Amino acid sequence: MTIYLNRPRRWPRAATHQPTMTPRFELLLQQLTTAAQTSIGFPAATDIDYRPLGPLLGVLLNNLGDPWTDGLQPMHAKGIERDLLDYFAQLFRAPRGWTGYVTSGGTEGNHYGLWLGRTRLPNAVAFHSAAAHYSVAKAEHLLGLPSVTVAILPNGEIDYADLQRQAGQRRSRPAIVTANIGTTMTEAVDDVHRIH
Known part of the structure; x- marks a missing residue:
């Protein structure tokens, strides 16, 4: 399935290129935008605007493995993962020695x-x-x-x-x-x- 028209041979490092979606995905976007107007938040919250994070979609992020070990490849956001884990550990009063990671859901x-x-x-x-x-x-x-x-x-x-x-x-x-x-x-x- 083709997602983008006029896709460059190499993805840019920064989100400087705005690829054009195919008509099928334009229709999907229209359908989702219309449905969002009457969504009550089931099964997930709908009041979060993720668009400011859009530029991150132009790079590969891989937080593989232990959040406290950065690993060899630099394409990760483990510092943010650690901050998030610390926040929730404090919120839930986690005991000393707690461990964990951010799951995909x-x-x-x-x-x-x-x-x-x-x-x-x-x-x-x-x-x-x-x-x-x-x-x-x-x-x-x-x-x-x-x-x-x-x-x-x-x-x-x-x-x-x-x-x-x-x-x-x-x-x-x-x-x-x-x-x-x-x-x-x-x-x-x-x-x-x-x-x-």
């Missing part, structure tokens, strides 16, 4: 969190509420984790009594519980202290 974050849980508790059973994002059950399946779906309360919060009942039936194995902080449909927040 919630699905990868869910997968990575469950992978860490499975790594620490290889014999664990994974529990998630019926309101959990679909990527949770998908990641549990990909990681080979036995998975239990827990009922939800009318507000979308995990049903703590059902969690206790389900976990009680599997007392001989450790538990990995995915708690929601803002479910997709009701924005319910599971009480981590109560889950514990």
